[in-house]
Amino acid sequence: MHTFRFGLIGCGRIAPNHARNIKELEQAELKAVCDLVPEKAEHYSQTYGGDPYTDYRAVLERKDIDIISIATSSGCHVEIGVAAAEAGKHVIVEKPMALSLQDADRLIEACAKNHVYLGVCHQNRYNQVVQKLRQALETGRFGKLTHATAVIRWYRDQHYFEQDSWHGTWAQDGGVLMNQSIHNIDLLQWMMGPVTGIYGKIATRQRNIEVEDLGLGMLTFQSGAMGMIEASSTVYPRNLEETLNIFGEKGTVILGGTSINKIEAWRFADGLDDEAEVIKSFGETPPNIYGFGHRQLYLRFMKAIETGTKFDIPGAEGRKALEVILGIYHSSLCNQPVTVPLKEKEHSLPELMKDYKKN
Numbered sequence: 001m002h003t004f005r006f007g008l009i010g011c012g013r014i015a016p017n018h019a020r021n022i023k024e025l026e027q028a029e030l031k032a033v034c035d036l037v038p039e040k041a042e043h044y045s046q047t048y049g050g051d052p053y054t055d056y057r058a059v060l061e062r063k064d065i066d067i068i069s070i071a072t073s074s075g076c077h078v079e080i081g082v083a084a085a086e087a088g089k090h091v092i093v094e095k096p097m098a099l100s101l102q103d104a105d106r107l108i109e110a111c112a113k114n115h116v117y118l119g120v121c122h123q124n125r126y127n128q129v130v131q132k133l134r135q136a137l138e139t140g141r142f143g144k145l146t147h148a149t150a151v152i153r154w155y156r157d158q159h160y161f162e163q164d165s166w167h168g169t170w171a172q173d174g175g176v177l178m179n180q181s182i183h184n185i186d187l188l189q190w191m192m193g194p195v196t197g198i199y200g201k202i203a204t205r206q207r208n209i210e211v212e213d214l215g216l217g218m219l220t221f222q223s224g225a226m227g228m229i230e231a232s233s234t235v236y237p238r239n240l241e242e243t244l245n246i247f248g249e250k251g252t253v254i255l256g257g258t259s260i261n262k263i264e265a266w267r268f269a270d271g272l273d274d275e276a277e278v279i280k281s282f283g284e285t286p287p288n289i290y291g292f293g294h295r296q297l298y299l300r301f302m303k304a305i306e307t308g309t310k311f312d313i314p315g316a317e318g319r320k321a322l323e324v325i326l327g328i329y330h331s332s333l334c335n336q337p338v339t340v341p342l343k344e345k346e347h348s349l350p351e352l353m354k355d356y357k358k359n
Contacts (some may be wrong), residue, residue, distance in 0.1 A: 001026070001027055002027065002302075003027055003028070003029055004027060004028050004066045004067055004302050005028075005029050005031045005065050005066050005067070006022045006028060006029065006030050006031060006050075006065065006066070006067050006068070006069055007030075007031060007032040007033075007034065007050070007062065007065045007067070007068050007069070007089070008022065008030060008032070008033045008034065008044070008048075008050065008069045008071065009034045009035075009056045009059060009068060009069065009070050009071065009072055009080055009309050010034070010035060010071035010072035010073075011033060011034070011035035011037075011040040011041055011043070011044045011071070011301075012035075012040070012071065012072070012073075012096075012164070013075070013163075014071050014094055015044065015071040017290050017294040017338065018069045018294065018342055019033070019044055019047070019048040020048065021294050021295045021298050022048070022051060022069070022141045022193075022298065023048045024295075025244060025295070025298060025302075026299065026301055027132060027309055028302065029049075030048055030049045030050040031050050031051065031052075031062065031064055031065050031250075032050045032051050032052075032053055032059045032062060032259050033048065033050045033051070033052055033053070034052070034053040034054065034055070034056050034058075034059050035054065036054055037054075038052070038054055040053060040288050041053060043202055045093060049180055050208070050217065054351040056080055056083070057059075057083065057358065059088065060083055060084055060087040061087070065089060065278075066089065066090060066305075067089060067090040067091070067092060067301075067302075067305075068080070068081075068084040068089045068090070068091055068092070069092045069093075070084070070091065070093045070094060071091065071094050072094075073164070073166040073172045073173065074094075074095075074096055074098075074099055074166075074172060074173055074178070074179070075099055075113070075166065075171055075172035075173070076172070076176065077093050077094065077096070077098060077107070078097075078098045078103040078104070078106060078107045079096060079353065080156040081093050081097075081107045081108055081110070081111075081118070082106060082110040084105075084116075085110040085111045085113070085114045085116050085118075086091075086110060086114055086221060086299075086302060088116065089116060089117050090115060090117040090118075090119075090214060090301075090305060090350070091107075091117070091119070092119045092191075092297075092298075092301060093107070093118070093120055093121065094121045094182065095120060095121050095122060095182050095186075095318065095321075096174065096178055096179075096182055096318075096321070096322050097117060097120045097172060097315060097318040097322065098322065099171075099172075099178070099310060101319065101322065101323060101326065101342065102328075104315065104318070104319045104322055105319075107315060107318070108154050108314075108315035108316065110134065111315065114238075116312055117301065117304060117305050117314075118311075118315040119148050119297065119301045119311050119313055119314065120188045120314070120315060120317060120318025121297060121311050121313075122182075122187075122318065123182060123183075123290070123291065123293025123294045123296070123297045123315070124183045124184075124186070124259070124260050124293055125187065125190065125293065125313060126292075126293040126296035126297060126300075126310070127259075127260055127261055127284065127291055127292075127293055128261075128282055128283065128284050129255050129260065129261060129263050129282050129283055129284075130187060130244075130255065130260060131246075132178065132263070132278075132282050133246065133253050133255060134190075134191065136251065136253065136268070137191055137246070138322050139271060141250065141251050141268050141272070142247075142248030142251035142253075142268075143248050143249040143250035143251065143269075144247065144249045144252060145192060145196075145221075145223060145225040145236075145246070145247070145248045146225055146226075146246060146249065146261065147197070147225055147226040147227060147228070147247050148188055148191065148226075148227045148228075148244070148245060148246045148247065149188075149227065149228040149229075149230070149243070149245045149321075150179045150181070150184040150185055150190050150227070150228070150229050150230075150239075150243075150244055150245075150246075151170050151184070151230045151231075151241065151242070151243045151244075152176070152180055152184050152211075152230070152231045152232070152242045153232055153234050153235040153240040153241050153242075154180055154232070154233050154235060154239040154240070154242070154289075155233065155236060155237060155239055155240075156175075156176075156207070156213070156233040156234075157178075157207075158207055158208060160206060161209050162168070162210075166212050168207065168209030168210055169209075169210050169211065170210050170211060172237070172323075173211060174211055174325070175202065175209070175211030175212035175213060175215065175233075176211075176212055176213055176214065176215055176231045176233040177202070177212065177215040177217075177229075177231050177325045177328060178211075178325050180231065180233055180295065181229065181261075181321075181325075182321050182325060183242075184229075184231075184242055184244060184260065185229060185321045185324050185325060186317075186318075186320070186321040187244050187260065188219075188227055188229065188244065189219075189320050189321060189324060190317075190320075191225070191244070191246055192219075192224055192225055192227055192246075192356065193221050193223055193225075194221065194222040194340075195219050195220070195221055195222075195227075195320075195323075195324055195337055195340045196220050196221065196339065197220035197337055197338070197340065198217060198218070198220075198327035198328055198331055198337065198338050198339075198340060199217070199218045199222045199331050199336075199337040199338075200215065200216060200217040200218070200221055200327065200328030200329070200331040200332050201215070201216050201217075201328075201331075201332045202214065202215045202216075202328065202329060202332045203215075205234060207233075207234070208235045210228040211324070213230040213232065213233045213234050214231070214232045214233075214234065215229070215230075215232075215328060215332075216228075216229065216230055216328075217229035217328040218230075219324070226261060226336075228329065229328070231305060239256070239258050239289065241256055241258060241259075242256070242257065242258060242259050242260050242289075243255060243256040243260075243336075244256075244259070244260055250268060250269040251267065251269065252265055252266075252267045252268075253266055253267075257283070258319065259286060259289040259290070260291075261283060261284045261285065261286055261291060262279075262283040262284075263278060263279045263282050263283060266277070266278040268280060274346035286317070297313070297330065300312055304337075310329050323340060323341070323342055324340075326342060327340060327342055330342065334347070
């Protein structure tokens with residue numbers, strides 16, 4: 001069995017889910033950890049292993065590292081990812097993979113050009129109940145899909161945004177849609193298929209931040225089905241729910257819990273299973289909102305490299321949710337619907353926000 005050697009860049013809020021899995025997986029070894037704050041890098045080095053660095057370029061120079069995991073602020077993902085690809089390293093990047101479609105494409109192209117794998121951390125696709133839903137869709141149990149909703153009702157106080165200088169900024173973060181709800185939006189489009197139209201509204205209602213703390217979107221899918229997105233980070237006094245509802249002519253499924261980890265409704269006309277038994281048998285209780293999906297993501301990413309097969313969530317998949325979110329931003333800015341694929345001028349979050357600030 002091949003052992004893959006990792007470098008972890010970024011030692012912030014999400015990084016433990018990467019470092020812990022690398023440390024625990026038999027096929028993985030953490031060789032280096034990196035953060036701009038020396039104390040963070042040193043802490044991760046002592047806790048999970050690997051040599052500490054403050055300059056990611058020094059990590060990329062190491063010949064004994066195969067895969068770079070990027071868990072930095074969102075605005076740095078592409079710069080580091082492209083440099084890693086050019087250094088011949090495979091890349092695992094946290095969501096969002098980029099803040100513009102141009103940058104997403106640049107990262108995808110860099111990895112393809114240098115013949116390295118790119119994986120995007122939409123780990124909720126591996127949730128047990130999400131996999132159960134996906135199987136029902138692929139076997140046609142819903143019949144004709146009618147509509148779906150993705151809802152995230154979470155709470156982030158002002159202190160959350162003040163922990164780091166980049167949180168709550170357009171240049172490095174994006175708001176509740178880009179930062180928190182992107183996982184749910186990814187699942188929505190993964191289940192329902194290509195998006196062709198978007199109408200959206202964003203607002204900043206409570207926090208002292210540049211970005212939105214409330215976002216709403218109405219989607220039209222290629223199939224003719226419709227979709228709704230509700231995303232908020234102001235639901236007092238704590239995270240309430242993250243739900244994904246899928247409705248069809250012959251089936252209804254509601255996934256819920258705080259991080260899409262429970263089945264709340266499972267009803268199909270074919271009578272192949274009992275709703276109460278399915279609800280009882282499927283579901284997880286993760287210790288935090290990030291769930292258990294990172295472990296499976298790492299296992300499948302290493303397996304794909306080892307066997308030369310396609311990884312489940314490559315850059316092209318990570319790009320899809322990003323395009324939906326940018327579409328909502330642009331629609332809100334222009335106060336009109338937009339079509340997908342987006343026009344080139346709608347591709348960039350920083351460029352959109354220049355106009356947003358003018359208005």
